[in-house]
Each structure stands twice: as C-alpha cells, then as structure tokens.
Amino acid sequence: MVYFEDLEIGQTAAFGRYEVTREEVLAFAAAYDPQPFHLSDEAAAQTHFGRISASGWHTCAMTMRMLVDNITELRQAGLGSPGLDELRWLKPVYPGDVLRVESALLSKRQSQSRPEMGSFQSSVKVYNQDNVTVMTMQSIGLIRVRGY
Incomplete structure (x- = not known):
C-alpha cells in the first residue's frame, strides 16, 4: 500500500492507454456535451476541429x-480529491487517438486539522499517440497517512 509518507516530491510516473472510439465520443457528447461538432461530421467539418x-x-x-x-x-x-487547478485542453482528441498520462509530484503536506490524511499536488499531462500534449491540469489528491 502506498501512503502519504511514501510520496516523494519530484517523482514521476507514466501510465495508461486509452483508445478513443467514435461510438464513445458520440455517446458521451449526446449525454453530456451535445454541441454539433461533437455529434455531426458535417457540423464538425465547418469548425476548426x-x-x-x-x-x-x-x-x-x-x-x-x-x-x-x-x-x-x-x-x-x-x-x-478536493479538485484540480489549471485545466487546459490544448489540442482536440479525435476518435482513433490513443491517450496516455504522465504525472509529476509537485508538493505534499499533512493536514493539521486531520492528521490521518495528507494532500498532494501533481502536474498531469495527457498525450496522444503522436506524443502531442492534448490536456494538462494540476491534480490535488488526498491520501491516508500510515498508521491511521
């Protein structure tokens, strides 16, 4: 088990492999972001996408x-997690793309009011199969302190 004490500022990780499918793009857009360029080939062709x-x-x-x-x-x-900061969508993600993640631990601190937990902040970058950065964010995570 990885606890707060095991996290080291500066540590990096590379992980994940997510194949983006047209069916999933359409289904997500229909349910949560039904803008024409997410749903229609014709409408999307008329945009910068x-x-x-x-x-x-x-x-x-x-x-x-x-x-x-x-x-x-x-x-x-x-x-x-209590949230994230500095979310940026840098390049479009298209059906057929394959995504992966790289992260770097920026900071950590143990809670003063709840010593059984700590928080950490990580830089998160998402890349496509061509190693183009498509999204960045700073993630804030909560993690248990060993022994609680």
Missing part, C-alpha cells in the same frame, strides 16, 4: 479512468 472531436470533459473522464486504474494498481491509500 475539422472532424468530430471528443468533448474536453470526455477527455477529462478518460484521463480519470487512467488515473484510477493507476492508483488501484499501485494500491494507493487514496481518499479522493
């Missing part, structure tokens, strides 16, 4: 899946 692209929120959801798979594999004593 040029073709159907995934919603930025869908990119976040795919990234979350890769993050959760990674912390599950590491057996991290995670306690959720």
Whole structure:
C-alpha cells in the first residue's frame, strides 16, 4: 500500500492507454456535451476541429479512468480529491487517438486539522499517440497517512 509518507516530491510516473472510439465520443457528447461538432461530421467539418472531436470533459473522464486504474494498481491509500487547478485542453482528441498520462509530484503536506490524511499536488499531462500534449491540469489528491 502506498501512503502519504511514501510520496516523494519530484517523482514521476507514466501510465495508461486509452483508445478513443467514435461510438464513445458520440455517446458521451449526446449525454453530456451535445454541441454539433461533437455529434455531426458535417457540423464538425465547418469548425476548426475539422472532424468530430471528443468533448474536453470526455477527455477529462478518460484521463480519470487512467488515473484510477493507476492508483488501484499501485494500491494507493487514496481518499479522493478536493479538485484540480489549471485545466487546459490544448489540442482536440479525435476518435482513433490513443491517450496516455504522465504525472509529476509537485508538493505534499499533512493536514493539521486531520492528521490521518495528507494532500498532494501533481502536474498531469495527457498525450496522444503522436506524443502531442492534448490536456494538462494540476491534480490535488488526498491520501491516508500510515498508521491511521
């Protein structure tokens, strides 16, 4: 199990592999972000996207899946997250893209009011199969302190 004490500022990780499908892009857009360029080839062709692209929120959801798979594999004593900062969608994500994640631990601190937990901040970058950065964010995670 990975606890607060095991985290080292500066440590990096590379993980995940998520294949973006047209069916999933359309289904997510229909349910949560029904803008024409996420749903229609014709409408998308008239925009700077040029073709159907995934919603930025869908990119976040795919990234979350890769993050959760990674912390599950590491057996991290995670306690959720109070949010994130500096979310940026830098390039469109298209059906057929294959996404992956790289992260770097920027800071950590133990809670003064709840000493059984700590928080950490990570820089998260999402890349496509051409190693183009498609999304960045700063993630804030909560994690259990060993012995509590």
